Amino acid sequence: MRRLWPLVVALSACSSSTVAVTASSTASTPPVANTATSGPTTTGLPTSAATAGLPTTVLPTTTFAPAPFRVAAAGDIACDPGDGGFHGGAGNSATCAATATADLIDRLAPDAVLALGDLQYDDGAPKKYAASYAPTWGRFESITYPTPGNHDYGTGDLAGYRGQFGSRAGPPDTTWYSAALGPWRLVVLDANCGAVGCSAGTPQAVWLDAEMAAHPDVCTIAIWHQPRFSSGWHGDDTAMQTLWAVLADHHVDVVLQGHDHDYERFDPLDRDGQPTANGIRSFVVGTGGAGLRPFGAPRPGSVVRDWATHGVLMLTLTTGHYDWRFEPVPGETFTDAGSGVCG
Numbered sequence: 622m623r624r625l626w627p628l629v630v631a632l633s634a635c636s637s638s639t640v641a642v643t644a645s646s647t648a649s650t651p652p653v654a655n656t657a658t659s660g661p662t663t664t665g666l667p668t669s670a671a672t673a674g675l676p677t678t679v680l681p682t683t684t685f686a687p688a689p690f691r692v693a694a695a696g697d698i699a700c701d702p703g704d705g706g707f708h709g710g711a712g713n714s715a716t717c718a719a720t721a722t723a724d725l726i727d728r729l730a731p732d733a734v735l736a737l738g739d740l741q742y743d744d745g746a747p748k749k750y751a752a753s754y755a756p757t758w759g760r761f762e763s764i765t766y767p768t769p770g771n772h773d774y775g776t777g778d779l780a781g782y783r784g785q786f787g788s789r790a791g792p793p794d795t796t797w798y799s800a801a802l803g804p805w806r807l808v809v810l811d812a813n814c815g816a817v818g819c820s821a822g823t824p825q826a827v828w829l830d831a832e833m834a835a836h837p838d839v840c841t842i843a844i845w846h847q848p849r850f851s852s853g854w855h856g857d858d859t860a861m862q863t864l865w866a867v868l869a870d871h872h873v874d875v876v877l878q879g880h881d882h883d884y885e886r887f888d889p890l891d892r893d894g895q896p897t898a899n900g901i902r903s904f905v906v907g908t909g910g911a912g913l914r915p916f917g918a919p920r921p922g923s924v925v926r927d928w929a930t931h932g933v934l935m936l937t938l939t940t941g942h943y944d945w946r947f948e949p950v951p952g953e954t955f956t957d958a959g960s961g962v963c964g
Contacts, residue, residue: 687939689938689939690733690805690937690938691729691731691732691938692734692735692802692937693731693733693734693948694844694935694936695735695879695932695933695934696737696846696880696906696907696909697882697911698722698736698740698741698757699719699742699757699758700719700742700753700910701749704717710756712757712910717910718911718931719757719758720756721910721931721951722757722932722933722950723758723760725932725950725951729948731764731935733765733766734761734764734765735877736767736768736909737845737846737877737878737879737906737907738767738771738773738845738846738847738879738880739772740773740782741753741773741782742772743775745769745774745780745782746775746776746780747781748781754785762785762786765786765789766800766844767790768809768811768844768845768846769790769796770813770879770880771813771846774813774816795811795817796813797810799832802938803938803939804938805840805842805938805963806840806841808844809845810843810845812847812860812861812864812878814860814861815860819861819863820860820863821863829867833867833871834871840943840963841873841875841963842875842876843877844876844878845876845878846879847860847861847880848905849861849878851905852917852920852923853882853914854883855881856881856920857920858880868901869890870892872899874943874964875901875903875936875943875961876902876904877903877904878907880905881907881914882907882911882914883907883913883916883928884905884907884925884932884934884957885923886904886924886926886957887902887904887924888900888902888922889902894920895922896922904934904945906933908930908932908933909931909933913928913930916928929953929955930950930953931953932950933947934946935947935948942960943961944960944961945958945959946958
């Protein structure tokens with residue numbers, strides 16, 4: 622897959638919890654569609670009148686490029702109903718912001734929602750999903766593509782996760798699957814490697830290699846929970862190295878993860894996590910509602926970091942191109958935006 626990496630624009634509000642390029646107080650608005658591919662084009666074509674000996678009339682024919690496909694993504698979402706900030710589901714801005722981020726998604730009206738794990742604290746029990754996740758992000762269930770986090774495994778059997786999502790959680794015997802996101806492909810992985818296995822030769826690794834080989838030269842997003850590379854509270858998850866390397870070898874374009882309760886964007890990284898022009902652009906988006914946490918030392922390739930803002934990452938996907946923008950909840954100003962090419 623040959624790619625050229627474009628100029629990136631990063632915006633943020635200046636604060637001690639934010640590292641970015643320039644300051645902005647831009648309000649939360651949906652990303653602007655890629656005008657190079659989303660607008661109509663008009664060409665003149667002769668009618669059949671010329672062949673009938675009549676005067677030739679050239680009528681315009683309008684063709685439309687495929688509509689952009691818009692995705693909202695975040696992880697670390699619904700607080701435990703026993704949390705002091707739950708307030709009967711109304712939540713608060715510190716530890717229980719799932720209502721605010723769900724309302725934000727309502728306004729942004731995406732075509733799909735990517736739920737990046739730890740969807741229900743503290744243990745993913747069915748009653749907790751029903752009380753906290755279902756009334757907030759559960760309203761988008763018909764367009765949600767989930768991946769489980771370590772807290773979703775808290776009951777040991779993913780009962781709450783499976784009960785919430787049903788067939789949308791993947792086949793009954795696995796927690797990894799693939800789907801179409803408009804002109805792009807989505808690959809969903811399970812980073813709870815102690816439960817499912819992530820090393821070479823495991824069912825998930827074998828499936829991933831075959832899945833990528835079957836869809837060469839397709840723009841692809843991969844998602845899971847525990848990030849392979851992160852400057853956040855938990856840091857790098859080395860157990861995901863085999864799967865990351867498979868994705869890098871197949872030139873996957875974008876990876877989205879959660880687990881660390883912050884927002885972080887990396888420049889494209891190679892299979893060893895070093896910056897490279899032709900690598901994977903990765904994001905940590907653990908800003909879906911749970912309490913946020915500060916960073917440790919920045920790791921190589923980390924270019925934007927914020928740990929004070931709940932919100933979602935919006936992606937606008939078109940053929941061969943994508944735009945991203947971090948959308949904050951009302952009252953916050955941090956954002957981060959840019960574009961990339963793929964394919």
